[in-house]
Amino acid sequence: MVTAIPSPSHISEGAALRVNGVSKRFISPDRSEFTALDNVSLSVRPGQLVSLVGPSGCGKSTLLRMIAGLETPDSGELLVGSEKITGPNASRGLVFQDPNLFPWLTVRKNVEAGPLARGVRKDTRKEVEEFIRLVGLENFADAFPHHLSGGMAQRVALARALINHPQILLLDEPLGALDAFTRMRMQDEVLRLWQARGTTMIFVTHDIDEAIYMSDSIVIMTPRPGKIEEIIPVELERPRDRSSEEFLALRARILKMLHFAGDEH
Numbered sequence: 001m002v003t004a005i006p007s008p009s010h011i012s013e014g015a016a017l018r019v020n021g022v023s024k025r026f027i028s029p030d031r032s033e034f035t036a037l038d039n040v041s042l043s044v045r046p047g048q049l050v051s052l053v054g055p056s057g058c059g060k061s062t063l064l065r066m067i068a069g070l071e072t073p074d075s076g077e078l079l080v081g082s083e084k085i086t087g088p089n090a091s092r093g094l095v096f097q098d099p100n101l102f103p104w105l106t107v108r109k110n111v112e113a114g115p116l117a118r119g120v121r122k123d124t125r126k127e128v129e130e131f132i133r134l135v136g137l138e139n140f141a142d143a144f145p146h147h148l149s150g151g152m153a154q155r156v157a158l159a160r161a162l163i164n165h166p167q168i169l170l171l172d173e174p175l176g177a178l179d180a181f182t183r184m185r186m187q188d189e190v191l192r193l194w195q196a197r198g199t200t201m202i203f204v205t206h207d208i209d210e211a212i213y214m215s216d217s218i219v220i221m222t223p224r225p226g227k228i229e230e231i232i233p234v235e236l237e238r239p240r241d242r243s244s245e246e247f248l249a250l251r252a253r254i255l256k257m258l259h260f261a262g263d264e265h
């Protein structure tokens with residue numbers, strides 16, 4: 001059980017994100033061109049947690065990769081605050097489904113690797129310990145990744161991203177590989193880190209319950225071409241009750257919107 005602990009000394013302020021009329025075309029394997037994202041616009045306030053939901057191929061990861069600066073739009077622009085995104089930057093952290101830890105390094109060294117690679121030496125040790133504590137792994141600081149459960153490995157990945165003090169944290173199906181029980185605990189864990197840090201978070205998920213449980217608003221995307229169907233604010237009180245009438249009503253509404261009503265996969 002992860003208990004409440006003091007926040008690290010440098011609370012990062014989340015930043016506003018604006019996606020203005022972004023389109024992206026790709027070449028498919030049969031060499032035809034197709035539109036992966038079509039005139040997508042989105043505005044995220046500082047410190048908001050926003051989920052991207054939609055069927056496979058609707059462009060969720062492409063949009064996330066653009067915000068990360070790993071992909072450039074064919075038209076439109078993306079801005080953090082008033083600054084245009086032109087490439088990757090430590091102020092935008094990424095966490096994937098695979099925690100991608102260095103297997104030959106301990107938890108401590110994995111968390112330390114980022115700041116050291118960027119040449120940050122001042123206070124790194126102290127901060128590494130703070131972030132390991134923040135994700136509740138102080139008893140595992142000297143453990144190697146193969147000794148960690150899936151949830152613990154993902155906590156290391158979160159600490160490794162957060163130690164760079166990102167203004168925006170981009171999470172691509174971060175809990176997708178976890179069993180249902182661990183996944184629910186990790187949803188609370190991510191929410192706790194979000195509340196402690198104030199980081200703006202963009203969260204890709206296939207799980208509608210997860211999106212409703214966690215988000216301030218849910219961006220519903222549809223494929224061919226990938227675009228935003230609707231942005232739904234989630235105004236339920238936190239912590240949210242997955243079995244409340246309002247929760248279930250919103251779930252049904254989203255399922256219907258995605259044309260999955262009655263089809264639980």
Ligand SMILES: Nc1ncnc2c1ncn2[C@@H]1O[C@H](COP(=O)(O)OP(=O)(O)OP(=O)(O)O)[C@@H](O)[C@H]1O
Nearest residue numbers: 026027028036054055056057058059060061062063
């Ligand atoms: N570099 C690329 N080259 C060609 N096609 C690409 C490239 N990246 C993505 N695509 C295609 O663009 C479309 C959108 O992909 P994307 O991965 O963004 O969708 P997604 O909504 O994240 O899907 P999933 O839920 O399955 O991860 C898909 O048809 C995908 O095959």
